[in-house]
Amino acid sequence: MLELLWLLLPVAALSGWWIGQRSPQTGRNYASPSRSFPDAYYQGLSYLLNEERDKALEAFTRMAEVDGETAEVHLALGSLFRNRGEVDRAIRIHQSLIARPSLSRRERSQALLALGEDHLKAGVLDRAENLFTELLADREYATPALGHLLTIYEHEKEWSKAIETARRLQRQGDGRQYRDRIGQLRCELAAEARSRGDTGQARQLLRLALEEDPGCVRANILRGDLERELGRYKAALKAYEAVAEQDPGFLPEVLEGLEASYQALGRPGQMETFLRQVIARSPEGALIVRLVGLIEQRRGPREALDELTLLLRRAPSLEGLRRLVDLTRTLEEPIGTRELQLFYELLDGLEAERPRYRCQRCGFAGRILFWQCPGCKAWATLRPIGEVETA
Ligand SMILES: [Zn+2]
Structure with missing residues (x-):
């Protein structure tokens, strides 16, 4: 991502400069030596090519300062500063961009999104939330804004708002990748309800989680624990046994609950039968x-x-x-x-099964000694692994 931004910077600078040169309504003073732009541009470019990124950034910044109309350059510069961790600088660039009356609707939305991302990175979540919420009115930028809002709500443990946001994203996209997530968010709400002592609500929420994502192992684990706590052992067993159907790999997580529930019902023999059935499969x-x-x-x-x-x-x-x-x-x-x-x-x-050689550079491991690593193509980076490998 960062590499792409670096490549984008000279492109943005050039296209901004070019538009500036061509556009009659910018009121540019054509008497001013427009040659100064390509000079700064080529200077910036040569710094970039020499991997002198700080100097390149300064050159393009100078260019942007002289040529005030180029929103693209400011956007590219702002993103670069943010990615380098200079968030204050990024915020200043994006704020001054938004303050311009001449900005097109699209440029304004781009700047709003970027400013929101600056604040997100700076950890000023309420400000970021406001900016992203403002963006929801723009259909083109609503999806990235919703994505960021979802991250913010999850971070602040505002589960209901997060679910609502995920739903909106689901309606906009293919809807598939949010089912697991909404299931998890409902489990979070259920866990909160349970610790409040509202078991009815917790049970209802877990039912909804499973409705949303029938593969949600966590919902059945929570359901089993909840029912066991309430002494409803048959319901607990039903939930725990469902975990085996969903994903037997998670069964060790509920063995204790299963055994206690069978024990409480006076049927320890059934635990053995159940385990034998699962072991036969996995x-x-x-x-x-x-x-x-x-x-x-x-x-x-x-x-x-x-x-x-x-x-x-x-x-x-x-x-x-x-x-x-x-x-x-x-x-x-x-x-x-x-x-x-x-x-x-x-x-x-x-x-x-144990690998015998491992590349010190990329971690490639195998049982044959290659002098050139098949993973990263470096020479003589594979070393024999000792008898006991700790990492
Ligand atoms: Zn390697």
Whole structure:
């Protein structure tokens, strides 16, 4: 983005200068040496090409000061100053631009948007909010203004306003990318309602979140926690079990709630059944460890170890291996050949997946030593990775 702005600056400067030269209503005094513009221009350009950006910026700024009519140059300069962190300077440029009576409607909207972005960057959110709100009247600039307003409302935790803004964006665009976001925003409102003690409202909001985004895992986690807190364990189970349908990867987040709810209903056996069903579809280490814990509680460590050995063969994992060592120690048995075999298979599997070389420049990693990095094309930047990699 920044690179593009730098390229845009000379283009804007030249087109502004050119319009200034051609336009009769600017009242330009043609007697004044117009050659001074190209001089400053070429000077600025050569600074840019030599990567002397500070000097280039000064040259183009001088050019803009002399040639007052070029809104494009001021806009480009303002954006550059903002991106360099000189927000005060950007604000001054954009403010003086807006104050001009000769500005076209489009230029005025561009300047308003830029000034709003300056204030956003400076963290003066109320001022930025006012500027973006003013822009909503201009159909062409309403979408970027709404995007910024959404960021502001989210930052200020004004969830209702954020939802309303996201809705407007949804109506203007394809509408797809805002469903997840609105779902999350409704969850935020629900969490607030819950901490106020308004459980009815919280439940209603979570229902709306799921209506908005049926894949919203967070809504079901919150729903489960809420119902469990109220002692409505069947409703809690329904919500937690729905997480498994949405995304089994998130199931470890609700295992505690699930187990407590089954326990409270006096059906600990169902937890085991449920876990077995999920593991059959997605054999995650965390789920296997939880299942084995249940088996140990209910039928003892021997059976737990047998089951774990079978499951680990199907889906090896470090946490599963860790549990295997624990169980062997509980049984006060030496580690058997069967378990040792499993260890070897697991370590081999992990070793086979481990990258052996990593580029120090771009992070490319692989199992073959390239002297020229396939990622960034630099020479001799790949180094062997030590046995234990911490990063
Ligand atoms: Zn590289």
